[in-house]
Amino acid sequence: MSTPPDVVRSAYAQLAVTDLAAARWFWVDMLGLHVQHEDADALYLRGTDELTHHSLVLRAGPVAALDHIAYRVRAPEDVERAGRFFAALGRPVRRVPAGTGTHGVGDAVRVVDPLGFTVEFFHAIARGERLIQRYDLHRGARIARLDHFNVCTPDIPAAYAHYRSLGFGCSETIEGDEHELYAAWMYRKQTVHDVAFTGGAGPRLHHVGMATHESHQVLHIADVFGSLGKEHHIERGPGRHGVSNAFYVYLRDPDGHRVEIYTSDYYTGDPDHETYRWNVHDDRRRDFWGNAVIESWYKEASPVLDLDGAVQPVSESVLDESAVQVGADGLGIVDGT
Ligand SMILES: O=C1C=CC(S(=O)(=O)O)=CC1(O)O
Numbered sequence: 001m002s003t004p005p006d007v008v009r010s011a012y013a014q015l016a017v018t019d020l021a022a023a024r025w026f027w028v029d030m031l032g033l034h035v036q037h038e039d040a041d042a043l044y045l046r047g048t049d050e051l052t053h054h055s056l057v058l059r060a061g062p063v064a065a066l067d068h069i070a071y072r073v074r075a076p077e078d079v080e081r082a083g084r085f086f087a088a089l090g091r092p093v094r095r096v097p098a099g100t101g102t103h104g105v106g107d108a109v110r111v112v113d114p115l116g117f118t119v120e121f122f123h124a125i126a127r128g129e130r131l132i133q134r135y136d137l138h139r140g141a142r143i144a145r146l147d148h149f150n151v152c153t154p155d156i157p158a159a160y161a162h163y164r165s166l167g168f169g170c171s172e173t174i175e176g177d178e179h180e181l182y183a184a185w186m187y188r189k190q191t192v193h194d195v196a197f198t199g200g201a202g203p204r205l206h207h208v209g210m211a212t213h214e215s216h217q218v219l220h221i222a223d224v225f226g227s228l229g230k231e232h233h234i235e236r237g238p239g240r241h242g243v244s245n246a247f248y249v250y251l252r253d254p255d256g257h258r259v260e261i262y263t264s265d266y267y268t269g270d271p272d273h274e275t276y277r278w279n280v281h282d283d284r285r286r287d288f289w290g291n292a293v294i295e296s297w298y299k300e301a302s303p304v305l306d307l308d309g310a311v312q313p314v315s316e317s318v319l320d321e322s323a324v325q326v327g328a329d330g331l332g333i334v335d336g337t
């Protein structure tokens with residue numbers, strides 16, 4: 001196997017949106033993401049702590065979908081290393097020279113990974129003004145940074161193996177009584193995850209996770225949607241996760257793209273960091289207070305585009321966590337406590 005690229009972190013997602021103005025209302029006016037650049041067809045957005053050009057690109061398109069996710073790699077030579085790594089797997093690879101791809105991003109490669117997702121690896125990217133202490137510009141959910149991608153895929157063990165081959169650690173899992181893998185959280189930066197896998201038809205994007213510094217910012221953005229009679233954008237939470245220990249709320253944008261506002265997970269940077277394993281029958285795993293996970297959270301997700309912008313076909317899941325009988329989801333077996 002060829003040497004994998006040295007991935008630093010999940011860096012940005014590019015979403016296709018069917019109404020750029022409506023998307024601007026949600027992601028900028030409501031959530032408060034900073035507009036680093038915009039043109040007639042696209043918005044380039046970032047959080048208050050981010051020093052690179054963007055962590056979210058919204059591009060007008062005919063179908064609401066994930067265009068690609070992108071990982072930043074440590075050095076320029078890791079871009080070509082990524083190309084060789086995926087070519088050796090027999091996957092489609094496309095070189096994207098600086099100026100021909102996403103605005104602000106230098107030389108990159110885009111691949112279709114073994115899970116069917118279009119993934120970009122880049123190193124060079126334009127810088128943005130330091131907004132960390134521009135409190136006069138902090139608004140909405142006061143999003144600090146992109147934290148992770150969550151993707152729907154039918155074969156969680158295969159997803160786990162692929163990201164292990166890229167050198168990702170595994171912080172937490174959800175497993176069955178026979179240790180069948182229902183979900184996994186994997187990282188390169190020293191927090192709970194850069195990417196997580198939700199079992200389901202895929203490839204589909206489950207959500208992008210955006211980090212804030214404080215749980216009151218998670219609560220505040222839910223209050224703002226309620227105040228404006230836009231509570232239908234709130235899908236799940238606010239609440240406390242079991243997995244990751246983060247405080248969270250999930251929102252749906254006008255196209256149905258899901259975003260998680262997420263805070264207070266934990267450090268995972270020691271070389272002997274151990275994976276924490278949840279049992280799928282533990283009703284605290286996804287919400288530490290045992291609140292049920294709404295069905296749409298398990299079932300709905302955004303389609304993904306291939307390298308030519310066509311919607312990728314999906315394969316149905318092997319395991320269906322939402323069908324597992326657990327108390328919290330109100331689906332039957334009460335565990336007698
Ligand atoms: O970021 C996350 C952390 C935890 C969870 S879970 O619902 O607690 O499994 C979901 C999630 O993947 O969105």
Ligand SMILES: [Ca+2]
Pocket residue numbers: 283327328335337
């Ligand atoms: Ca219980």
Ligand SMILES: [Fe+2]
Pocket residue numbers: 148150196207208209260262
């Ligand atoms: Fe998440």
